[in-house]
Amino acid sequence: LREHEEFTKVKNIATIELGRYEIETWYFSPFPPEYNDTLKLFFCEFCLNFMKRKEQLQRHMVDGKKNKVYGQNLCYLAKLFLDHKTLYYDVDLFLFYVLCECDERGCHMVGYFSKEKHSEESYNLACILTLPPYQRKGYGKFLIAFSYELSKKEGKVGTPERPLSDLGLLSYRGYWTRVLLDILKKHKSNISIKELSDMTAIKADDILTTLQGLDLIQYRKGQHAICADPKVLDRHLKAAGRGGLDVDVSKLIWTPYK
Ligand code: ACO
Numbered sequence: 169l170r171e172h173e174e175f176t177k178v179k180n181i182a183t184i185e186l187g188r189y190e191i192e193t194w195y196f197s198p199f200p201p202e203y204n205d206t207l208k209l210f211f212c213e214f215c216l217n218f219m220k221r222k223e224q225l226q227r228h229m230v231d232g233k234k235n236k237v238y239g240q241n242l243c244y245l246a247k248l249f250l251d252h253k254t255l256y257y258d259v260d261l262f263l264f265y266v267l268c269e270c271d272e273r274g275c276h277m278v279g280y281f282s283k284e285k286h287s288e289e290s291y292n293l294a295c296i297l298t299l300p301p302y303q304r305k306g307y308g309k310f311l312i313a314f315s316y317e318l319s320k321k322e323g324k325v326g327t328p329e330r331p332l333s334d335l336g337l338l339s340y341r342g343y344w345t346r347v348l349l350d351i352l353k354k355h356k357s358n359i360s361i362k363e364l365s366d367m368t369a370i371k372a373d374d375i376l377t378t379l380q381g382l383d384l385i386q387y388r389k390g391q392h393a394i395c396a397d398p399k400v401l402d403r404h405l406k407a408a409g410r411g412g413l414d415v416d417v418s419k420l421i422w423t424p425y426k
Contacts, residue, residue: 180204187213232259239264246297252331253295261285267307278302281311285425292319292326308339309412317415319369322424327371344378346408352396
């Protein structure tokens with residue numbers, strides 16, 4: 169009789185979202201009572217966790233708190249290639265962005281970066297890693313560019329957590345150089361460090377040191393001024409090498425962490 173009751177119960181969840189599909193359900197299923205007032209449930213297509221709101225699902229896909237063991241294991245793995253970083257067991261405090269190459273066998277991690285949910289020091293990236301077999305293919309630059317796109321969405325400037333490794337510094341300097349030179353080329357010199365910072369979400373200190381390194385800063389009347397001779401810019405641009413893989417911002421669906 170109990171089985172029969174279960175079969176005849178009125179359908180509780182009308183639709184579910186699973187991966188790319190929204191699917192109408194057929195029958196009642198005994199979800200815990202707190203889900204009974206929900207018409208639509210959002211499933212993670214990988215671990216089958218279900219949530220009431222889409223934002224929860226989006227958060228679930230990247231949040232260290234929700235995938236604790238994965239986050240901790242990722243930190244152990246990453247530490248094998250990171251010299252100066254403290255290994256945080258407290259993955260709750262971070263979001264993890266994992267970059268994969270996908271083929272018919274599935275998605276294979278090539279690298280990642282972590283980001284503190286709340287940073288007092290305006291860090292927009294805690295640790296970055298490209299696994300050695302995948303290095304020097306532009307993935308590092310892509311992850312760095314991505315971290316700045318998140319900062320733009322937050323409406324904040326950001327900077328990577330210090331200390332930077334040698335390879336970290338090389339990659340960041342390369343990224344900052346290319347981004348800043350591209351803008352200066354368009355605007356000539358008529359732009360301030362503050363404006364550059366607003367446009368790129370790169371912290372003013374990082375802009376100043378990058379431009380000083382390129383010899384594009386003069387100190388006049390107690391103020392730093394950008395002086396970018398077009399010829400000098402072209403020379404630097406040539407030396408700056410290839411840009412990274414582009415981040416397609418229109419595909420970035422992200423709500424800042426609150
Ligand atoms: N030798 C010389 N230059 C290098 C090297 C190298 N071995 N590796 C990177 N670079 C420079 C180059 O300028 C390169 O650009 P180019 O290839 O156009 O010349 C640029 O850095 C970035 O190259 P990418 O291919 O975009 O970066 P990659 O995917 O190799 O990742 C990263 C860079 C993440 C720093 C990688 O080297 C790595 O994981 N290293 C070990 C971990 C580490 O040190 N992480 C940073 C710690 S600091 C922090 O986490 C905040």
